[in-house]
Amino acid sequence: SQCEKDFTCKYNLKLHMRTHTGEKPFQCSYCNKAFSRPGNLRRHQVVHTGEKPFECYHCDLRFSQFSYLQIHIRLHSEKKQYQCNHCDKVFALSNTLKHHIR
Template identity: 40%
Template sequence: MFAHRGNMLDHQRTHTGERPFRCSFCAYSCGYKRDLNRHIQTHMGERYACTHCPRMFSRPHLLRQHVNMQHMVVSQANSPQADVEYERLQQSSAV
């Protein structure tokens, strides 16, 4: 089933809950070395700053997700298209 014995041992950890890989910066632990390497980037890697608020992110996709979820609603509400829609609603309720 597994090409290498190590792959099987890695997979077995998903069932046993064993988390032998530990971060030396915080209490994080995990079952896979690759997950630990990715986690360490949160401490050591480049930081991505939000231009709309003070939040910082360790990965660019997390910054994009944050901006889309937290700031796009505000941006859309202040867009020219929103102004046109507001005018249209104002005119239709005046009737």
């Protein structure tokens, strides 16, 4: 055993073992970059295809990754939690506040 991780599903163990072996059997057909997990390959391939399957229901903007959509949706929410200490502006994202302060 290379580490103390336990898995109830053999498939998850197989995926985890690739972190120890370095095996990357999922190869991008566009640039030949290889990945250990099929989901990582799919997420990468949108760089080449330009596919944006995740749509904002507020403004119809589309995103290549669900996590990008989640960040964007926070811009529409009332929960703007990052307040500037120098003025009255409040921001939904910490990076936007940092950029504002610069």
